[in-house]
Amino acid sequence: MSPRRIRLGAEAREALRRVAALRREPVWLVGGAIRDAALGRAAPDLDLAGRDARGLAAKIAREFKGTLVTLDAENCVYRLVLPPARGRALKQIDVAELQGADITADLKRRDFTANAVALELPARLPPSLPESAFLDPRRGLADLAHGVLRCEEGRLFEEDPLRLLRAFRVSAQTGLELDAPTLALIRKHRRLIARPAGERVQSELLALLAVPGSSACLRAMDECGLLTALFEDLEPARRCAEDYYGPGGVLKHALDVCARLDFLLMRFAKIYPDLARAFDAHLAARAAGGAPWRAVLMLAALLHDVSKAETARTVDGRLRFFQHDTRGAERAGRILRALRFSREHVDAVAAIVRHHLRPGHLVASGGPVTDKAAYRFFRDLGTDAPGLLCVCWADHAGYMPETRLRRLLSAACGDPPRTDLSRIRPEESRKTVRHLQLVSLLLRRFFDQDRAPVPARLLDGREVMKHLKIPPGPRVGDILERLREAQAEGEVQDRAQALAFVARLK
Known part of the structure; x- marks a missing residue:
């Protein structure tokens, strides 16, 4: 068997050739670009390491006519933002000072073995390189070949506790699986996640939740204790309403809702082909200049019942959660403000939590949704309405196994007056389908091209x-x-x- 070779893209090779020509001292390609190349993925940025990082970054900025930004003055980390260009996939180049005596010492301080591989830039880079061309003191290339994300020592989490959360973000983005010893280290050091600045945690969290399928990472975070170390307000939910939701209580339900929201967002075009283009445009507009809006919706799904535990009361033998929506909105807002989320993100999540019961109340009224009721709903929610409806869809779908949900999707997305639900068993499934039909109806009304959900004023x-x-x-x-x-x-x-x-x- 011939040795495995790693292929770098043409754009990356040309950029690295230009960088190598700027100085005689060694410059190293490190981190994500090598990891992604080994996985056969295109990298949107390059990470470089060397001595006099500030001087190197300034030379690169002049060479590429880009914008130089200081990311970390203390540790000498800089970012060159490349100017937009037609056909350019490369967005930025990060330059960091070598940490330690040499490149080997630097690699030993990096978070995961998959990110601890380096390549000294030659004057000319061929399209592919053998693994022997790379410096790999922690056997990161072998881990990449086996699809493993690994951290060998607890001190790496102690040095930067944000790595606890980054582990799941990198896993979600790359498909690498965290191995059991690394998960054990995360569990042991989970309480350290309270140390990093809120802005850094918020950035990692949004990047994680922006990845389709990230609900599985939330569940894995919970299994090793990191989720409730980060969101302490969720821990009481684990023991709330276990008789109804099963082991894990309300927290299990919240994670189920995140999984169903993932299901919906990943398949939206198939579930609602008539709405897909308008929905994608809506998500893009909400994300303009910020994080992908799916990440904000995933946060809302995770926190939608955050106050059920504190409001739980038994009334006439039945467990009730009066005002968990309004109190939950207040609590969700406090949680996200502490993590320095933007006002837009805080307000959107709080609105979804506050109003997440409203579509269910429309179903409970019995009759068809009137134009007046729909207008009041859209008036109050505004542009948060589609996101709220997606979270409500997931909230109700979370009560149904995925296999049954798939079988009933056609009925769930159908027109209520024209769909016969009498054959759907059991009654709980029929009730869930009625809720999903109402959500589908409201989604279609919001995106109705012929009639605005909130009509323009005719008089002032x-x-x-x-x-x-x-x-x-x-x-x-x-x-x-x-x-x-x-x-x-x-x-x-x-x-x-x-x-x-x-x-x-x-």
Whole structure:
């Protein structure tokens, strides 16, 4: 068998050739770029190490006409953000000062064996290199060949506890599996996750949750104790309502909901082909300039029942959770603010937690959803409505095994009046399908191209006051709201009808 070779992409090789020409001293390619190349993946950035990292970074910035950013002044870590260019996949180049006496010492201080491989930049890089060309003191290439993510010593987590969370992020992004000894080390050192700055934890968490399938990592984090070391407010949920949810209680349900949300988001185009393009555009708009919106929705799913334990009461022999939605919204907001999440992310998660019961209440009302009820729902939720509906979909789907969910997807996404649910057994499954049908109906109403869920105003406050000859005050707002409800119900469709409608309210 011929030795395994590692292939670097043409764009990366050209960038590294230009870097190597800038100085005579050794420069090393390290970390994720080599790991990803060994896995056959394209890397969006390059990590370099060498002496006088500041000087090297400045030379690279001039060579590539990019923007130089200091990431860590104390440890001399710099980032070159490359200017946009057609066809360019490479986004940035990070340059770090060698840590320790030499490159071998530097690699021994890195987080995982898969990231502790280096290549000294030659003047010319061939398309592929044998493994023998790489410096690999911790046998990271062998771990990569076996699909393993490994950390050998607890001190590496002690030196930077953020690595506890990074382990799951790298695992999610690369498909590498954390081995049992590494998971044992994470369990042993899990309490250290409270030490890193909130901003660093938030960044890792969003990067993890942005990866499709990340719900499995959340479950693995819980199994080794890291999840509730990070989110201490979730620990009481583990012992709450175990008679109903089974071992793990409300926390198990929250993780089930995350798994169902993953299921929905990964298959949205197949489940709702008529909505896929509009939904993708909505997610892209919400993520503009920030984290992928799926990560925010995954956070909302994880925290949607965060206050069930504190509100649990037994009433007439039945376990109830009065106000767990409103108190949960407040608690979720505190949790995310402590981790320095943006105001937009905090507000969105809090809104979803606060309103996550509303679609269920519409189903419980018995009859069809009226235009007025739908309008009030979309008025209150605004652009958070699609995300809320996805979390609600997952919340109800979480009560059903995935195999049964797959069988019932067609009915769950169908039109309620036209779908016969009488043959669905047991009753709990039929109830779940009714909830999913309602969510599907609201999703379609939100993205209806012919009719906005919240109609545009036909009149403003000044026009109402002038037409009715009334002074400013709360009555003007009440009239405008009644007008919009009439618009939502189709009773008022143009300005003339709007003026006639408000005249009747005088």
